[in-house]
Amino acid sequence: MRKEVLYQLKGLYREDFIIEGYRFGGEENSACIVGALRGNEMQQLYICSQLIKVLKDLEAHGAITHGNGILVVPSANSYSMNVGKRFWALDNIDINRTFPGDVNGDTTKQIAAQLFDKVKGYNYGIQFASFYMQGDFIPHVRMMETGYQSASLANLFGLPYVVIRKPKPMDTVTLNYNWQMNGTNAFSIYTSSTDLVDDASARQAVSSVLRFLTRMGILKYNNHSGYIASVINEYDLLPVKSYDAGFYRRLKNPGDPVFHGDLIAEVIDPYEGMVKSQIFSQTDGIVFFAHTAPMVMGNEVVYKIIRRMHE
Amino acid sequence: MIEEVVSIDLPVHERLVVRKNRLQPQKLTGREKRISIVTGTHGDELDGQYVCYEIIRRLKANPEKLKGIVDIYPDVNPLGLDTGSRGIPMFDLDMNRVFPGDNNGAMAEYVAAGIVEDIIGSDMCLDIHSSNIFVKEVPQVRLNDDNAEKLLPYAKMLNADFVWIYSSITVLDATLAYSLNNMSVPTLVVEMGVGHRIDNTYCRQLITGIFNMLINMGIWADEPINVKQPIISTEGEVSIINAAQTGVFVSAVNSMGTIGIGTHIGDIIEPIEGRILQRIESPTDGIIFTLRENPVVYKGALIARVYGGRKSGQV
Numbered sequence: 001m002r003k004e005v006l007y008q009l010k011g012l013y014r015e016d017f018i019i020e021g022y023r024f025g026g027e028e029n030s031a032c033i034v035g036a037l038r039g040n041e042m043q044q045l046y047i048c049s050q051l052i053k054v055l056k057d058l059e060a061h062g063a064i065t066h067g068n069g070i071l072v073v074p075s076a077n078s079y080s081m082n083v084g085k086r087f088w089a090l091d092n093i094d095i096n097r098t099f100p101g102d103v104n105g106d107t108t109k110q111i112a113a114q115l116f117d118k119v120k121g122y123n124y125g126i127q128f129a130s131f132y133m134q135g136d137f138i139p140h141v142r143m144m145e146t147g148y149q150s151a152s153l154a155n156l157f158g159l160p161y162v163v164i165r166k167p168k169p170m171d172t173v174t175l176n177y178n179w180q181m182n183g184t185n186a187f188s189i190y191t192s193s194t195d196l197v198d199d200a201s202a203r204q205a206v207s208s209v210l211r212f213l214t215r216m217g218i219l220k221y222n223n224h225s226g227y228i229a230s231v232i233n234e235y236d237l238l239p240v241k242s243y244d245a246g247f248y249r250r251l252k253n254p255g256d257p258v259f260h261g262d263l264i265a266e267v268i269d270p271y272e273g274m275v276k277s278q279i280f281s282q283t284d285g286i287v288f289f290a291h292t293a294p295m296v297m298g299n300e301v302v303y304k305i306i307r308r309m310h311e
Numbered sequence: 312m313i314e315e316v317v318s319i320d321l322p323v324h325e326r327l328v329v330r331k332n333r334l335q336p337q338k339l340t341g342r343e344k345r346i347s348i349v350t351g352t353h354g355d356e357l358d359g360q361y362v363c364y365e366i367i368r369r370l371k372a373n374p375e376k377l378k379g380i381v382d383i384y385p386d387v388n389p390l391g392l393d394t395g396s397r398g399i400p401m402f403d404l405d406m407n408r409v410f411p412g413d414n415n416g417a418m419a420e421y422v423a424a425g426i427v428e429d430i431i432g433s434d435m436c437l438d439i440h441s442s443n444i445f446v447k448e449v450p451q452v453r454l455n456d457d458n459a460e461k462l463l464p465y466a467k468m469l470n471a472d473f474v475w476i477y478s479s480i481t482v483l484d485a486t487l488a489y490s491l492n493n494m495s496v497p498t499l500v501v502e503m504g505v506g507h508r509i510d511n512t513y514c515r516q517l518i519t520g521i522f523n524m525l526i527n528m529g530i531w532a533d534e535p536i537n538v539k540q541p542i543i544s545t546e547g548e549v550s551i552i553n554a555a556q557t558g559v560f561v562s563a564v565n566s567m568g569t570i571g572i573g574t575h576i577g578d579i580i581e582p583i584e585g586r587i588l589q590r591i592e593s594p595t596d597g598i599i600f601t602l603r604e605n606p607v608v609y610k611g612a613l614i615a616r617v618y619g620g621r622k623s624g625q626v
């Protein structure tokens with residue numbers, strides 16, 4: 001393992017901002033794995049730390065096949081993590097909305113550009129990502145539909161679901177999108193947590209990456225085959241919305257089966273405590289996404305359900 | 312008439328409401344032109360508040376002159392404005408990165424979709440911004456070079472000092488202006504001033520320009536107004552000065568405007584060592600139209616933009 005400084009920015013009132021990379025194996029740019037781009041992505045950082053721990057051991061035992069090189073970037077935003085901010089602390093800019101960056105641009109664009117320069121050119125790019133909607137997911141692999149995506153490759157992670165997302169305008173400045181446009185097979189892995197560490201889903205994420213690297217011939221490693229994933233188009237997920245605002249009582253979790261007409265949530269008046277409205281499933285299926293916050297707004301997406309899917 | 316454009320119930324007995332004020336002639340012929348004036352997308356940008364107030368005041372003062380429909384959206388990010396946050400407070404999301412929105416998306420996308428839906432059908436849209444809390448801008452109109460031919464005649468009406476035609480590569484697809492232009496609503500972005508402040512002079516300059524546009528579009532019946540002929544610049548004619556060092560920027564110029572090559576713009580200093588890290592000079596004769604306001608800078612931070620002809624090294 002070689003520890004490298006991928007980017008360094010002089011601090012003014014703080015120590016320098018440094019993006020560190022951990023390189024394993026040979027000189028080929030086989031796979032690059034990126035963790036936290038946002039300051040609240042604790043789970044994503046934790047997964048990378050666990051992955052680095054395993055890769056160190058595997059490398060020591062000669063498990064990285066000839067010439068293949070793996071780069072892991074645990075965090076590209078330690079500055080925000082250390083001050084409890086989600087985005088770049090000074091100007092609140094989301095680094096994962098500034099790719100591919102600009103070496104002559106503003107600070108966050110320079111960070112994105114320098115980072116992208118170091119992580120591009122790999123055959124496979126894997127990002128542990130977080131979603132902009134607050135809630136829990138079934139662990140899954142997500143790809144942008146750029147024309148370069150390969151669902152069959154995404155299947156090799158052995159996670160239960162592969163989601164294909166048609167990029168919205170705001171997605172075109174993410175790492176995943178720019179990786180793909182640059183010729184890297186890019187995957188985003190979503191586990192069931194962001195701000196808090198969830199050990200079980202972190203282990204699942206680490207295993208899925210090791211499984212993928214093994215199947216790509218980058219690692220020699222023996223692990224469980226995982227799932228044969230169901231491939232879903234994000235637009236086929238049925239959004240279920242709240243009607244009222246108030247306290248939110250969630251009755252189903254990600255992965256739970258639901259049937260048409262099932263009571264799946266309740267909204268409670270925040271002052272008087274009575275149930276203001278009940279939310280029923282409009283389809284048979286499996287809960288893919290579930291809202292987590294204690295309160296909910298009116299007309300907010302509280303579930304996304306995989307339609308007509310059974311366990 | 313004040314109307315609700317889109318609303319969402321907030322958790323604890325409150326609603327988020329995006330409003331507009333529609334001003335129109337008492338008797339409609341059905342052939343009226345319609346302009347939408349939008350501001351407050353970023354909650355830290357406040358010049359638009361004064362602009363909206365003054366336009367509505369003047370329109371109401373002389374209703375007989377109104378020949379078209381003026382829709383004014385002063386607060387498309389009401390929670391951001393109310394809390395002084397640039398983005399949408401609960402999500403930390405930049406609202407100008409979620410357009411055209413999505414009726415089935417998160418709250419910000421839902422609101423964005425409602426706003427876009429309401430504006431569609433306008434003959435013109437003005438999206439008024441006040442930079443951010445970091446840099447100050449002279450009144451300027453910005454447009455994408457894809458739409459320059461169509462939009463430039465309108466941009467010239469706005470009494471701006473400057474029209475900046477961007478390369479389409481640097482324009483973000485998820486902005487309101489990009490989305491509306493894509494949906495056949497001609498949309499101009501106005502930038503002026505600095506975040507968390509209102510510059511009355513800049514506002515009045517723009518208001519004159521907006522009335523000139525209303526007159527030219529046949530929405531306001533009045534004597535023609537003589538407005539400034541703006542400098543029109545493409546991206547290549549603008550020198551962008553970024554901080555080469557992390558430090559504290561101390562400006563050496565009191566105001567923006569004409570600047571000579573080599574003129575001292577400011578220094579980036581290192582307080583604890585008592586030394587200058589970078590002396591910043593104008594790279595060209597020209598007009599300085601953007602200047603750093605917030606002194607703390609990291610390497611790469613925008614310090615100034617200068618439009619100009621002769622650059623250093625040229626005779």
